[in-house]
Amino acid sequence: MQTIEAKGGAGVEAVGVQAGIPVRFEAADGYCLAGFLWQTGETRPDRSVVLIACATSVRCRYYSRFASYLFDHGFDVLTFDYRGIDQSRPQRMRGLDADWVDWGEKDVEAALAFLALRFPGRPVDVVAHSIGGLAIGLAPSSHRLRRIVTVGAQYAYWRDYAPAKRRRMLWKWHVVMPLLTALFGYFPAKRLGWMEDTPQGVVRNWSRMGAHFEDTVCRSGKGGTGRDPQVLRQRLRQVTASILAISLTDDPHGTVPAVRRLLAYFDAAKRRHLHLAPSDIGHTEIGHFAFFHDRFRATLWPLALSFLRDGAVPDAFLHALIDHDSL
Template identity: 35%
Template structure:
């Protein structure tokens, strides 16, 4: 996004309290004109909120109040008290799981948006884990419509070859043993950022299960909360994404059994590029294609 385009919106770094009071680092993007929508952007695993700032500003230009934020242990939310607190040298002993991200962090972010923008439609954007989390929320009925990008039930056998074998090998022979030894999952082992120990281990357990998180009997709300969502849902699947394959996206969407999710598979050729993959949607080169179409669907009454 150009500097001129970014100047079209107001941005403010804020803190959003999680359900248990943990401060989540967030950024609020506001249009200079009237606000007509509220959009919460929910991140992928090991992905800081800065990845989404271009798309967030784009939505704000089109009349949306947008919030991006970091789950606990990630990016700015690795800090323990307030913005500016020195980061710990490692995440050893830091207590958090993927279930905590959904039930404590995402749930609170939805509530914060709903309370602040009571008279606006609340829309939800989920990338990878960010889409998975919607089905686990006790308050997902507050969301009017949800757009998923590369969100999937990430069972390893649903990934494309040879990526599925690389993932299996990494998790079982490197990632899990290393995480148990060090007390956290280090970024240098091949993930985006350092991850809290139980975040990584819970994710690794899900990846090994044929129905991913749906097979985790310890996961509160894995059935009932998915069924509670009755808003609109569109899931974007990219043909060259080795992780969020059509089968994996369909498996996640099948959990939302109170509605009929719409799944769109997009090939790079469809938008005139060579690759999109798991993260490519957020490149500014898609401003007039993928972003435009996403905003047109997401920003509706």
């Protein structure tokens, strides 16, 4: 696997925070991926590196302030865009048939390989948002991870959507999205102001998702891939890292059933599930995306930081612990 680092550049534009350095690296199939790296000059073998795995079609720049926060608190950090998204977007989206499995077993795997070469012997942790929580488990090297924090992590099975929002979400993600994708050859989400433009394979996974993700992606996946559901299930079950899964009461995607459905695959891992209400930290809403907003620097971000540092959940949040394995 060839690894390429971009030299110079302005990095992530974020006023008042440390900018990440632009980097590029190749997946095993030769696809070039791009992202940003926060790296200190320290070479302590115990200094952890954190990989941030994005939500579906959310560009990695969205997480730059959170990445800078982790960097300021003693971690080196890598963010990157999956194939088809922002910095890793090809010149032509039509015809790019990447799906969620590609994002995990090729793109996340390439990011982990990049970190292994750049930081040999260093512990690697992950912060995964939404589909990132599935993608990280699909990477063949995921068994080497130390700790994982997920936020709203699930794989979009429609019956797990919040009941009050389910009808609208079904129309948006399971009717409008696949119809427009069939017309354009990809989902032109930016024109609608929804998210980044999205490869057709991801749309196919999302819009047809059933109760068991591995059956859906193998049944409705790309022709001739030869994917085996058992292989995908086993891939997730090789993860032995300690996992802190965070869900929010006002997140219509990452509901308790949705998060539990994904966590069930990680049965070799040590799992803790916190279900937080915005009122727990004196706010009225957080939702599926706002955890990574700078306004939660003093309230939510220390929760992730504490778990990444020593695998501990601060006492102030223990009341929200609803599921856990014996540790």
